[in-house]
Every structure is written in C-alpha cells, then in structure tokens.
Amino acid sequence: MSPIDFDRFVKYLSAISEEQFIDPRHFEWPDELDPDAWYFTPELISLYGSPVWASLDERQRKRLSFAEAVNFFSLNIHGEKYLISEISRRLYAGDDSALSRYLLHFVDEEARHMMYFSGFCNRYAGKIYPDRTLHSEDSGDVELDMFVLFARINVFEEIVDYYNRTMAKDERLAPVVREINRIHHVEELRHLNFGRNFLRHCLDRHIDDWDEARRQALRDHLSSYLAFVWKQYYNPDAYQDAGIEDAFHVWRSVTDAPGAIRHRDEVNQKRLSYLRKLELLEAA
Amino acid sequence: MSETSAIVKVRSCLAAIKPDVDIDAVSDETPLLEQRVITSFDVMDLMLHLEQMSGLTINRGQLVPGSFRDIRTIASVFLGMEAAE
Numbered sequence: 001m002s003p004i005d006f007d008r009f010v011k012y013l014s015a016i017s018e019e020q021f022i023d024p025r026h027f028e029w030p031d032e033l034d035p036d037a038w039y040f041t042p043e044l045i046s047l048y049g050s051p052v053w054a055s056l057d058e059r060q061r062k063r064l065s066f067a068e069a070v071n072f073f074s075l076n077i078h079g080e081k082y083l084i085s086e087i088s089r090r091l092y093a094g095d096d097s098a099l100s101r102y103l104l105h106f107v108d109e110e111a112r113h114m115m116y117f118s119g120f121c122n123r124y125a126g127k128i129y130p131d132r133t134l135h136s137e138d139s140g141d142v143e144l145d146m147f148v149l150f151a152r153i154n155v156f157e158e159i160v161d162y163y164n165r166t167m168a169k170d171e172r173l174a175p176v177v178r179e180i181n182r183i184h185h186v187e188e189l190r191h192l193n194f195g196r197n198f199l200r201h202c203l204d205r206h207i208d209d210w211d212e213a214r215r216q217a218l219r220d221h222l223s224s225y226l227a228f229v230w231k232q233y234y235n236p237d238a239y240q241d242a243g244i245e246d247a248f249h250v251w252r253s254v255t256d257a258p259g260a261i262r263h264r265d266e267v268n269q270k271r272l273s274y275l276r277k278l279e280l281l282e283a284a
Numbered sequence: 285m286s287e288t289s290a291i292v293k294v295r296s297c298l299a300a301i302k303p304d305v306d307i308d309a310v311s312d313e314t315p316l317l318e319q320r321v322i323t324s325f326d327v328m329d330l331m332l333h334l335e336q337m338s339g340l341t342i343n344r345g346q347l348v349p350g351s352f353r354d355i356r357t358i359a360s361v362f363l364g365m366e367a368a369e
Contacts, residue, residue: 134327134347228325236332248336 049259
C-alpha cells in the first residue's frame with residue numbers, strides 16, 4: 001500500500017464537505033408514524049433468530065423494530081457526543097492546520113447527524129435511551145491517544161455504516177428512517193475514508209517506534225472496544241419498551257446466543273478487514 | 285440500604301459480569317479499574333445489573349471513573365449505602 005499525500009487528502013475532504021453540505025433544516029419529518037411499518041431491518045434486530053423473536057407476531061416485531069431504531073439512533077448520539085468532545089479538544093493542538101480544518105468539518109457533520117437522530121427519538125419516542133458508557137482516560141502519550149481515538153472511531157463507524165447502508169436500501173422500512181440512514185451513510189463515507197487513511201498515515205510515521213508489546217496492547221484494546229461497541233446494540237430498555245417480558249433476562253441470554261455471535265462475526269468480517277490488514281485487529 | 289446488603293449486591297453484580305474473576309478474593313477497597321478487575325468497557329454491563337438489582341436508574345453524572353474506585357464506593361454511589369455506625 002503506497003502512502004498518500006495526507007495534507008492534500010485532508011484539503012480535498014474539506015472541499016467536499018463544503019460543497020456537499022446537507023442542511024438538517026430541510027429534512028421533512030412526518031407528523032406521526034405508521035404503527036404498521038418497519039423501522040429497523042428485521043434481520044438486523046438484535047433478537048432476530050432467537051426463541052423470543054420466534055414467539056413474537058408481526059405486530060410485536062414491528063413494535064420491537066421501532067424500539068431498536070430508537071436504540072440505534074441513541075447509541076449514535078452518545079458515540080458522536082464522545083467523538084465531538086474528544087476531537088474538539090485536540091483541534092489546533094499542533095502545527096497541522098489542514099488537518100484541524102478538516103476535523104472542524106468532521107465535528108460539524110457529527111453535530112448535524114445528532115439533529116436527525118435526536119429529532120427522531122424525541123419526536124416519536126419522547127426520549128433518548130441513556131448513555132451507560134464510561135470512557136477510559138488518556139495514556140498521556142499525545143500521538144498514541146490520537147491514534148487510539150481514531151482507531152476507536154473507525155471501529156464504531158464501520159459497524160454503524162453497515163447498518164446505515166443496509167437500512168437506507170431496505171424498501172420495507174418507513175421512509176423517514178431510510179432517509180436518516182441514507183444521509184448518515186453519505187457523510188460517514190468521508191469519515192470512514194479519512195479514518196482509514198489517518199490510521200495508515202500514523203502507522204507509516206510511528207510503526208518503527210512502537211515495539212511488539214505496544215502493538216499487541218493496541219490490538220487487545222481494540223478487540224475489547226469492538227466487543228463493547230457491539231454490546232450497545234443489545235438494550236433491555238428497548239426490549240421492555242417493545243413489551244417483551246423479562247427484558248433483563250432476555251438481554252442477558254441474547255448477546256451470547258449462537259445467532260447473535262454469527263451476525264457480529266459476519267459484520268466484523270465484512271467491515272473490519274482494513275483494520276486487520278493494518279494489524280490493528282487480530283486476524284479473523 | 286445497609287452497608288452489608290449494598291456490598292453483597294455489588295459483589296453479586298460483579299460476579300455476574302466477570303464470571304472468570306474470583307470476586308471473593310477482591311477486597312471492598314481494591315481499586316477495581318487500576319487493578320483491571322474491571323475495565324471501562326465493563327461499566328455498561330455493571331450499570332445494567334445494578335439498575336436491575338436496585339430498581340434505580342443511574343444518573344449520567346455518576347458515571348465518572350471515581351464512582352468505580354472500589355466495591356465500597358460503588359455501593360455508596362449507586363446503591364445509597366448507609367455507612368455502618
């Protein structure tokens with residue numbers, strides 16, 4: 001893989017962000033939602049394929065699909081809040097003004113995404129599911145922390161984008177959720193492109209300084225982070241809101257069910273090969 | 285909630301989320317994050333177990349690393365443990 005001109009690359013991304021600005025004020029929100037519609041691709045619902053899923057009729061499954069959409073948008077809000085705060089405090093910290101300029105667009109786009117996600121949750125569910133995540137503190141090594149931050153963002157966004165892309169195309173879903181997923185997918189493509197190249201750029205500059213112990217620590221950290229990201233897709237609050245009995249015990253049993261593990265492995269396989277190629281995740 | 289009861293509940297939650305760790309060997313004052321008994325990635329599971337056990341909803345403002353210093357602190361911050369006389 002040949003290194004790119006990173007400075008030129010971030011300037012190009014800034015130009016695209018400025019040209020292709022999507023204004024959330026123009027988004028058309030329906031007054032109310034159709035109770036008979038799907039709001040989440042059935043095959044992506046966290047209980048899909050489980051005994052609980054088999055016990056639900058179509059109306060209950062659609063109700064669950066709405067709660068899963070609220071959970072998906074909520075986890076995106078919390079993920080983006082973290083990302084915005086972490087990137088913002090690193091802006092203009094060094095001498096790389098082109099990078100900081102692009103990161104301003106990155107932050108701006110994430111803030112606008114939260115308007116779509118929170119707009120849906122607050123309008124139609126009357127709430128955003130709570131954030132129960134605790135983020136670890138910095139190591140104190142500025143460059144390493146920046147690298148880990150973007151590696152984590154990349155893991156988070158790759159998985160989210162798999163869902164966005166699938167649901168933007170799913171004609172069974174209510175138009176409003178398809179559109180939110182589509183808009184997010186379009187802008188996240190730039191973020192994903194940036195993230196992959198940023199990681200490559202950092203590795204090119206620092207890989208020789210990082211011994212095998214540090215690289216293994218990075219791989220271990222990202223593997224744990226990946227498992228943590230996936231946990232957020234299983235939320236007992238959503239199961240309870242969908243009317244599923246004993247939501248807590250359903251939650252406890254479903255995350256390690258064979259179907260759920262298979263689903264996560266398939267998505268990881270499809271979306272995280274780049275990180276494996278960079279040896280930031282263990283080979284599948 | 286009494287001190288003993290709150291600490292027993294926290295221990296029970298930790299045992300549920302970390303089945304491979306001998307929680308009986310961890311003292312009430314062992315620094316959990318520092319000693320890597322748990323990591324920040326385990327906190328979400330721990331919160332859900334504590335909420336289920338206590339019937340309380342966790343306040344986001346409580347979610348700072350200091351709240352998870354040790355078993356005694358978790359019991360005090362999240363389960364309203366009353367200190368022993």
